[in-house]
Amino acid sequence: TTEIYTRSIVGSVRCVQETGFPIFRTMDLEGNVSDSKYEILDKPTLIKLFDIMVTERESDRIALNMHRQNRITFYFSHLYEEAVGPAIGAAIKDEDKIVLQYREQGILLWRGFSIQEILHTVKGSNKDHAKGKALACHYSIPKIGVLPLSAPIGSKIGHGAGLGYAFRTQKEDKIAVTFMGEGAASQGDFHAGLNFAATLGSQTLFVCRNNCYAISTPIEDQYAGDGVAPRCIGYGMPAIKVDGCDPLAIAYATKHARQMIMERKGPVFMEVYGYRGGDHSTSDSAPLYRTKEVLAKLKPYLDAIGDPIIRLGKYLEKKGYLANYKEQMDKVGKAAVAECHKYAKEMDETPYPEYKTMFEDVYSYTPQNLQEQMEQLDAHIKKFPEFYPLSDFK
Amino acid sequence: MGLFKTKEDMLKVLTRAASKQVYTRVLLPKSLRAFSAGPAPLKMDFSEKVNTNEIKLKNPTKLKKMNICQSITNALDIALATNPNTFVYGEDVKFGGVFRCTVGLNEKYGTDRVFNTPLSEQGIIGFSVGLVAAGGVAIPEIQFGDYIFPAFDQFVNEVAKYRYRTNGLFNTGGICCRVAYGAVGHGGHYHSQTPEAHFMHTAGLTMVIPRNPIQAKGLLLASIRSPDPVIFFEPKILYRMSEDMVPEEDYEIPLRKAEVIKEGKDVTLLGYGASVRQLQMAAKMAEEKGIACEIIDLRTILPYDFETIEKSVNKTGRLLITHEAPITSGAAAEIAAKTIEKCFLHMKAPVKRVCGYDTPFPFVYEPFYLPNRVKIFDGIQELMAYQLELLLNQWLSLIHISEPTRPLYISYAVFCLKKKKNT
Numbered sequence: 001t002t003e004i005y006t007r008s009i010v011g012s013v014r015c016v017q018e019t020g021f022p023i024f025r026t027m028d029l030e031g032n033v034s035d036s037k038y039e040i041l042d043k044p045t046l047i048k049l050f051d052i053m054v055t056e057r058e059s060d061r062i063a064l065n066m067h068r069q070n071r072i073t074f075y076f077s078h079l080y081e082e083a084v085g086p087a088i089g090a091a092i093k094d095e096d097k098i099v100l101q102y103r104e105q106g107i108l109l110w111r112g113f114s115i116q117e118i119l120h121t122v123k124g125s126n127k128d129h130a131k132g133k134a135l136a137c138h139y140s141i142p143k144i145g146v147l148p149l150s151a152p153i154g155s156k157i158g159h160g161a162g163l164g165y166a167f168r169t170q171k172e173d174k175i176a177v178t179f180m181g182e183g184a185a186s187q188g189d190f191h192a193g194l195n196f197a198a199t200l201g202s203q204t205l206f207v208c209r210n211n212c213y214a215i216s217t218p219i220e221d222q223y224a225g226d227g228v229a230p231r232c233i234g235y236g237m238p239a240i241k242v243d244g245c246d247p248l249a250i251a252y253a254t255k256h257a258r259q260m261i262m263e264r265k266g267p268v269f270m271e272v273y274g275y276r277g278g279d280h281s282t283s284d285s286a287p288l289y290r291t292k293e294v295l296a297k298l299k300p301y302l303d304a305i306g307d308p309i310i311r312l313g314k315y316l317e318k319k320g321y322l323a324n325y326k327e328q329m330d331k332v333g334k335a336a337v338a339e340c341h342k343y344a345k346e347m348d349e350t351p352y353p354e355y356k357t358m359f360e361d362v363y364s365y366t367p368q369n370l371q372e373q374m375e376q377l378d379a380h381i382k383k384f385p386e387f388y389p390l391s392d393f394k
Numbered sequence: 395m396g397l398f399k400t401k402e403d404m405l406k407v408l409t410r411a412a413s414k415q416v417y418t419r420v421l422l423p424k425s426l427r428a429f430s431a432g433p434a435p436l437k438m439d440f441s442e443k444v445n446t447n448e449i450k451l452k453n454p455t456k457l458k459k460m461n462i463c464q465s466i467t468n469a470l471d472i473a474l475a476t477n478p479n480t481f482v483y484g485e486d487v488k489f490g491g492v493f494r495c496t497v498g499l500n501e502k503y504g505t506d507r508v509f510n511t512p513l514s515e516q517g518i519i520g521f522s523v524g525l526v527a528a529g530g531v532a533i534p535e536i537q538f539g540d541y542i543f544p545a546f547d548q549f550v551n552e553v554a555k556y557r558y559r560t561n562g563l564f565n566t567g568g569i570c571c572r573v574a575y576g577a578v579g580h581g582g583h584y585h586s587q588t589p590e591a592h593f594m595h596t597a598g599l600t601m602v603i604p605r606n607p608i609q610a611k612g613l614l615l616a617s618i619r620s621p622d623p624v625i626f627f628e629p630k631i632l633y634r635m636s637e638d639m640v641p642e643e644d645y646e647i648p649l650r651k652a653e654v655i656k657e658g659k660d661v662t663l664l665g666y667g668a669s670v671r672q673l674q675m676a677a678k679m680a681e682e683k684g685i686a687c688e689i690i691d692l693r694t695i696l697p698y699d700f701e702t703i704e705k706s707v708n709k710t711g712r713l714l715i716t717h718e719a720p721i722t723s724g725a726a727a728e729i730a731a732k733t734i735e736k737c738f739l740h741m742k743a744p745v746k747r748v749c750g751y752d753t754p755f756p757f758v759y760e761p762f763y764l765p766n767r768v769k770i771f772d773g774i775q776e777l778m779a780y781q782l783e784l785l786l787n788q789w790l791s792l793i794h795i796s797e798p799t800r801p802l803y804i805s806y807a808v809f810c811l812k813k814k815k816n817t
Contacts, residue, residue: 073580124758132758135582151584152541153513186512188544214513216486221510289489352430358759359751369722373751377762380772387768389430389761 021229023273024253025243029306031314038252043321045090048110049247050316050325051332053082053309056106058336059115060278063122066344067282072122074136076102079277080245083308084209086110087247091254092177092205097145099160099178101153102137103209103276111144115336116343125350126394131357154180154187157206161193161267164202168265175261176204182271183214185228197267198237204267205257209244211276212298216289229271237267244274245308248315275302352393355381431579432761433768436675441638444608445653449645457639462632465607465640466495466572469614470533472644474503477531480618482508484518484535484572492537493574493633515541519548519571523556526568533618539575539627540587553623554598567621570614576629576668577718577764582757588667588719590627594696594728600624601695602649603667607638612647613693620649629668652699654706658686661712661777664703664729666692669716669765676770685778695725703729704736711742712777716765721749743780746773782808 026038033039041049060077067075078085085106098107105118117129121139124132130140140148147159160178167174184190185208197204208228212219225231232239238260242253250272257268275298279286313325322328359366359374366374381388444451460468474480482499488510490497500508511518515536522532536542542549549571557565577586590601600622604610610628617624655670656677663673670691677687688706692698707713713733715726730745748765756763786804795803 133583133754133756135584135757136580138582152543154544183513186514186517188514188516214485215492216489217510217513221488222512284492352758355759355762358753358756358762362753369752373721377751380769381762383772384433384768387433387766389432392430393758 021226021239021241023241023243024249025246026249026252027246027311027315029311029314031311031316031318033248033315038248040255041090041248041251046312046316046321049086049090050309050312050322050328052086052106052109053247053312054329054332055115055336056082056086056109057309058333059118059340060105062337062340062344063119064278064282071344071348072119072136074282075122076105076137076281077278078103078105080307081209081211081274081276082106083247083250083312084207084244084272084274087250088177088207088254091251092175092258093173095145095172095174096258097147097163097174097176099147099156099163099176100139100149101156101179101181101184101209102149102151103181103211104179108139108141108144108146111146113139113141113144113146115339116346119340119343119347120350123347123350124352125347126353127350128353131353131360133358133361154184154189154193156180157184157187157189157193158196159193160204160206161197161200161202164197164204164261164267165200167203168201173262174203175258176202177207178204179207179209181214182208182210182212182219182222182228183217184208185231186222194232194235194237194267194269198232198235201266203261203265205254205261206267206269208269208271209274210271211244211274212301213276213280213286213290215280215284218294227271227273229269232269237269239269239271241271241273243305244272245305245311247308247312273305275305351391354394355388355390430758430761432764433766435671436678436767438675438678440606440636440671440674442606442608442655443639444641448647448651448653449612449641451641451643451645453643454641456642458642459637460607460611460640461634461637462604462607462610462628463493463495463634465611465638466614466628467497467499468640468642469611469618470496470499471502473531473533473615473618474499474507476644479529480507480531480533481525482533482535483511485511485513485537487511487535491535493630495572495628495633496535514544516544516548519545519553519569522569522571523548523552523566526566527564529568531568531618532570534569534571536571536573538585538587539573539589540584542573542589546592549593549599549625550596554596556598557622558598565621566623569623570617570620570626571624572614572626572628574630574633575627576631577755577760578631579760580757581755581760583755586718586755586760588627588717590695590717591719591724593625594725598623599696600649601627602693603627603629603695604693605629605667605670605691606632606636607640609647609691609693611640612645613649615644616646616649619646624649627667632668632671647693650694650697650699652693652702653691654688654702655691656687656689658688658710660686660710661688661714661774662703662706662710663687663689663714663716663770663774664692665689665716666695667717669718672765672767672770673716675767676774679767679771680774683775685774687774692725698725698729700729700732700736703733707733707737708740711740712746712780713741714746714748714770714773714777716748716770718750718764720752721747722752724749742784743777746777748773779808782811 027033063075066072085104089107089110120127122136138149160176163176229239229241243249260268316322317325359370486492487496488500518534522534525532553566602613602617604613617626665673673689726747748770790800
């Protein structure tokens with residue numbers, strides 16, 4: 001059954017135009033699917049989906065604890081948004097490229113990026129693919145088709161449009177999946193990116209994770225319309241709103257969106273409704289602005305969408321794929337925690353790369369001024385070695 | 395105290411670290427360090443008293459201990475109270491700001507005047523231009539200097555040129571944009587940039603950077619009330635670190651004037667923002683070697699006060715400029731060129747620039763990248779040594795030694811003199 005949430009819960013109270021955009025969901029909170037045509041994923045895929053969601057939650061928890069122990073400097077948690085990444089990963093092809101914002105680590109795990117590599121990226125150690133030059137959590141992984149992540153919000157939306165255009169003109173059976181939050185949808189780059197994609201025809205799937213908060217800014221301060229998807233009527237591209245805690249709905253919608261993109265050779269927009277359960281990042285403290293009154297107002301919405309892991313677990317139990325989803329959660333959770341601890345130790349002991357690496361890859365060659373500056377720094381460190389943490393670096 | 399077996403152990407280890415003044419966190423086990431750090435700060439008191447030559451106070455005894463963050467909140471409070479047509483806004487400003495600089499203002503002045511904007515820097519500055527055209531005063535906030543670039547077109551093509559292209563009929567003087575900027579220890583390239591050089595090229599803008607709470611409050615109030623648009627960069631690493639006894643009343647510090655913080659006769663050190671602390675520490679290190687440094691805080695980067703610099707360089711003959719931003723075409727390059735133009739005959743050494751390298755701001759390599767007190771001290775020594783080589787060069791030219799062979803004689807002479815000094 002598709003249910004329509006009232007605007008007063010998820011839209012802005014100032015919205016004047018009733019767009020009648022329903023939010024697509026396939027199963028209710030107890031795991032009952034409304035129609036068997038929505039069950040497009042087979043048993044191994046579903047079990048993998050469940051395992052990855054649990055791994056994501058547990059590894060997030062460990063990473064936040066590690067931050068409190070001062071072993072890593074920065075981390076984003078994905079609480080209640082674990083379903084978005086893996087479900088989309090399950091429905092697209094391996095050749096499709098992904099443009100991240102920053103809260104979609106699940107799709108990296110789905111595609112085979114390991115916890116070990118994540119921890120090294122977060123620290124910036126010698127085993128990090130970016131050799132410690134990029135800010136923490138800035139993934140850029142060619143082997144699984146993930147474009148470089150960067151902090152300025154919204155700047156990647158245009159990149160997704162361009163990438164999709166290249167796929168279309170080169171007649172490739174690939175799409176560019178571009179993630180953003182509802183806050184990024186306020187940036188100028190959003191308008192530019194979507195307009196270009198729709199007008200020029202890009203094979204891009206835009207996925208907006210509307211999780212009700214952009215750091216401390218709630219949706220009432222972010223927009224006055226009925227969410228982000230209705231804006232696409234203006235740009236001329238198909239759009240859908242999806243329940244973000246319903247993995248089957250996300251997978252089904254993504255699969256059909258991909259078909260639509262390849263048929264009409266143009267972009268499709270998906271607004272995924274979820275909730276940012278944790279803080280914005282380790283530098284934020286949500287209770288400062290998410291007071292008891294605010295949470296009481298949000299309660300109907302939170303009760304309506306529930307917890308993605310529990311919903312999927314109940315569905316798997318009903319289908320008979322799992323005997324007891326809580327046991328599976330325990331088992332997979334413990335394995336994830338053990339893996340985290342094992343690689344956390346390795347992460348602590350791996351030094352940072354050589355400090356000379358700082359001067360590399362500014363250009364494709366090393367220009368004269370950087371060569372001079374590198375020599376200056378070498379001479380300086382030879383004179384004053386005790387002031388620099390050389391033992392931390394290789 | 396979990397790492398150490400006894401309290402005496404802990405005290406012994408920590409005092410050894412403090413006395414050696416080696417890099418911070420050297421003695422904590424590796425597993426407890428999140429990021430490496432460069433040279434540890436010297437034990438110095440950076441707090442200052444109010445400069446009564448510049449600031450005339452009505453109640454000089456009514457002071458309150460504040461850090462930069464609190465002094466900014468205080469300044470905004472005064473600005474909102476004294477002018478009812480003032481607006482403070484930006485991303486996450488309503489709940490107090492991600493750096494807690496606007497705490498309590500929304501509760502006091504209401505959501506029409508202190509509010510959140512949607513997530514768009516381009517939108518924030520565009521919105522500001524319209525707001526001040528109706529006669530208001532706008533104090534937008536850009537959350538990080540790294541994210542100011544979507545607003546670059548609005549700043550350069552609109553804010554800076556509004557008065558010029560209307561021949562004074564309109565102006566954007568009511569805008570004072572506050573930006574949290576600068577290195578913070580683990581910021582990487584999107585939480586540490588210092589973009590003042592990008593804007594220095596744009597006539598029509600004013601840029602102001604404070605070094606401590608007393609300066610921050612006075613300069614911010616002056617910037618808000620200035621008839622020209624101002625970008626106010628706040629060094630975020632000093633938000634809590636820099637504390638002073640700040641006057642509680644409404645006072646302003648004049649813009650477009652540099653301040654001589656310390657007088658000296660040997661070398662002029664020029665910097666702004668968080669770099670001033672590095673200059674002060676380097677000057678202390680140089681003092682122990684008998685070098686008297688004069689420290690100037692530039693305060694207003696554009697238009698900058700060259701008169702003060704000229705007066706100082708004519709006295710000392712040597713100039714060292716420092717900033718976190720990359721060296722090529724940074725603020726130091728412009729000031730160095732102008733200094734050589736105006737003070738050439740008074741100079742005993744070329745201008746030394748101790749700045750960041752020409753790379754994007756690196757994440758884990760920050761201890762090596764930043765211009766710290768040790769690099770500045772090294773630069774001071776280099777400047778002082780230059781005198782000797784210049785003199786030798788002049789003598790050798792007088793006795794007609796040819797140019798190519800002079801370096802040989804100079805290095806031999808320097809070697810003998812140093813050997814003599816050591817024995």
